[in-house]
Amino acid sequence: MDTDSPAGRARGPYAKSAERRRQIVDEAYRMFSTRGYQASSLREIAGAAGISLSNLQHHFASKEELLLAVLERRDETPAAETAAADTAENADENAAVPFDAAMVARAAANERIPGLIALYSVLSAEGVTDGHPGREFFLRRYDSLRAGYTAEFEEVRRQGRLRSGVDPAMAAASVVALWEGIQLQWLYAPDRIHAADALRAYLDLVIVSADDEGADA
Amino acid sequence: MDTDSPAGRARGPYAKSAERRRQIVDEAYRMFSTRGYQASSLREIAGAAGISLSNLQHHFASKEELLLAVLERRDETPAAETAAADTAENADENAAVPFDAAMVARAAANERIPGLIALYSVLSAEGVTDGHPGREFFLRRYDSLRAGYTAEFEEVRRQGRLRSGVDPAMAAASVVALWEGIQLQWLYAPDRIHAADALRAYLDLVIVSADDEGADA
DNA sequence: GTCTATATTTTGATAGAC
């Protein structure tokens, strides 16, 4: 029973492999975060993981494959999701937690995971360079983020809380841009920049309290 | 008279040197813009400039020295400055061209110089990585940009045109962040993102017409 | 100022034993 179980994912003959992969991705994540993709070497990642270069390459056939594994790893990343629950008091009729409050809470929580911010800040900019293996990933990611936030701002507008003259799609692209830009500044000067505050200030400009000054229909 | 003129800067024995340096920086600028710093090689830059690697290294002793030369080259960059003059009609009593109009005009003009945007987008993110030679440069650059825009927003507030509740320093950091972030999105999707429009939309939220709704004293 | 030639490291990748 313990030999040749092709469907085994979490245990069995592939258990060690899965654990190794996780371990390698952990170290790659750390190194890509602090040095970027190009300047990171597989040798060093392997060394940090306590294995040989060849062993690493047995699990990830190429450097590019490892990068993609790191980028998609974030789906596992917990944290930052529960932190928003605290501010759920002013939840409106629709969502348990208003998306803007959730966004600010996530930005605040991210500051406690500097690696994650650095990873995306560094790689998303690197990804725009010629032939970078992460290009497609970030292209899709931006599309997805903009689409998601556009829908959120449209919902806000339906609730009559979007400031007059604000275009949901424009606000979506802007909030993504502001978020990423302020995080980069934060990486340079963590003691002077507060990403969550900047996001909060922007959202306060765009979203008005339900029965307040000019909001679109 | 043509031998050993130590003070000669623009001509004389150093004329060729200056011309070569300019030529090398041109190619390095192009390559750093499209590939980033790490992935660019001195050999290729030299090749693009039509000279040997050793010749390049005779003019720039190290790759880092070349990077700094490229980063500081932008001071020579013309363009984008005059484009703002068109909108000078609604110039107020203080400046010939309102700073926000100038900012939007520059963003629009920048779209015609993709290399410049790419250079700063890619390198400013790369610069946050460990031991990157451009780190100090960008640290100072962000400080300078924030300080400059903070002063501008304070001036706007003195004119009673700053929306109530807006903090000049926060707005300064935010506008820098928004600008840089939206430019990165533009690099990924030039046909869908319009950096100048996003900047304009943000400034319209922050700056109100002189005798309008709630503005700070 | 410009070149050829070379030194020294480091890279990602492969071969093959165990």
Next chain:
DNA sequence: GTCTATCAAAATATAGAC
């Protein structure tokens, strides 16, 4: 699955002729 050994290519940098 993990290792040692090696490869082939590319990097920055240096030495020295002209």
